[in-house]
Amino acid sequence: MCGIAGIRRYGDEQITEPQIRMFLTGLEHRGNDATGIAMQKRDGTVLVLKNDKTPWQFVKCQEYYDFINQHLNDDIIQVVLHTRAATGNASPRLNANNHPLYAGKSAAIHNGVIHNDDEIFKELQLARSAQTDSDVLRAITDKFGLTKDAIQKMNKLRGSCATAVLHPEYPGWMLLARSGSPLTIGSTPDFYAFASEKNIIHRAMRPLVYRFKQWFQVQSTDMAFSPFPDNTAYLLGPDGLEWHDEFKTMVGTYHEPVRRVYQDYKDRQAKWDRESKKTNVVHVPTVAQITEKQYKEGDIEDGHLIVKCPKCAKRLSFTPEQAKQPRNKFCCPDTKCGHNLGEPISVTVKGTVTA
Numbered sequence: 001m002c003g004i005a006g007i008r009r010y011g012d013e014q015i016t017e018p019q020i021r022m023f024l025t026g027l028e029h030r031g032n033d034a035t036g037i038a039m040q041k042r043d044g045t046v047l048v049l050k051n052d053k054t055p056w057q058f059v060k061c062q063e064y065y066d067f068i069n070q071h072l073n074d075d076i077i078q079v080v081l082h083t084r085a086a087t088g089n090a091s092p093r094l095n096a097n098n099h100p101l102y103a104g105k106s107a108a109i110h111n112g113v114i115h116n117d118d119e120i121f122k123e124l125q126l127a128r129s130a131q132t133d134s135d136v137l138r139a140i141t142d143k144f145g146l147t148k149d150a151i152q153k154m155n156k157l158r159g160s161c162a163t164a165v166l167h168p169e170y171p172g173w174m175l176l177a178r179s180g181s182p183l184t185i186g187s188t189p190d191f192y193a194f195a196s197e198k199n200i201i202h203r204a205m206r207p208l209v210y211r212f213k214q215w216f217q218v219q220s221t222d223m224a225f226s227p228f229p230d231n232t233a234y235l236l237g238p239d240g241l242e243w244h245d246e247f248k249t250m251v252g253t254y255h256e257p258v259r260r261v262y263q264d265y266k267d268r269q270a271k272w273d274r275e276s277k278k279t280n281v282v283h284v285p286t287v288a289q290i291t292e293k294q295y296k297e298g299d300i301e302d303g304h305l306i307v308k309c310p311k312c313a314k315r316l317s318f319t320p321e322q323a324k325q326p327r328n329k330f331c332c333p334d335t336k337c338g339h340n341l342g343e344p345i346s347v348t349v350k351g352t353v354t355a
Helices: 017-026 062-071 117-123 135-144 148-154 198-205 265-276
Strands: 003-009 034-041 046-051 076-084 107-111 161-166 174-179 184-187 191-195 208-211 214-217 224-227 232-237 240-246 298-301 304-308 315-318 347-349 352-354
Touching: 003 017, 003 107, 003 161, 003 174, 003 198, 017 034, 017 076, 017 198, 034 107, 046 062, 076 107, 076 161, 107 135, 117 135, 135 148, 135 161, 148 174, 148 240, 184 198, 191 198
Parallel strands: none
Antiparallel strands: 003 076, 003 191, 034 046, 034 076, 107 161, 161 174, 174 232, 184 191, 184 224, 208 214, 232 240, 298 304, 304 315, 347 352
């Protein structure tokens, strides 16, 4: 249901704001409940901005201008982008649910639906940072990196998937994979690009020229295209495609969903607004800020922080990076619980929460 895109720089040309804007706004018909961007610096640093605005609102908001002005420069080597069509109960009002999925380490974007995420969270002993099924991709790459081992773990997933992942420990590397969900790749002498639809790459990658006191977009450019092979994962590195492997999560025939992102937009937003009023927690401490009242146990095992879910008492393991994140970014992986760790065990009265 969502739209994904990205660009990896290989030449001297810098990634530009118009390219980012054209990708995002071109993807809006695939998802307009939330928008997000992740950029990676040469040293591996991953920078993320996301919120519950439509793509057109996103690229016009002050947050976006500040983020672009501060970070988009010659040091940025790759960018991944997402426009979300929110489904299920993973509200876009909780920003942790929006893409890129990010808990302080890898940044993952996803188009598709994963059906067995709860099972894989349990089997691989992963910690949730969001309610959405897509968070399992972030959790796997957080733990296993951008490796063939991670792809083997992802092959346990069932459902449709097109995904891209950046990781701070792999500067200049990008994991790109597809099973069922659509994906097209393109290139110029300076850039490697991908998107859910080919025409969006056309739209974003044509350069702009200023003539006669006006901006024009060049229609003819040195752009080459290729369909991204189904059931395949690529690892892009400093010299291009470093390796590929089987990535098969889709069983059966993929059918592109019917999108009603504009027709049902107001009803969806009203639903998310109603649900967001049920929880009103102003101060959200980090996972590491543990109190006896909320957690019965806190401990360190193999460098990981171990705490108990305050609702079901399941033992949860957090990396040092995750322990620095706000508690409300994480949910209990137990499918019968699913408690958001930032929420107290509480009673709801007239739309407010009391502990």
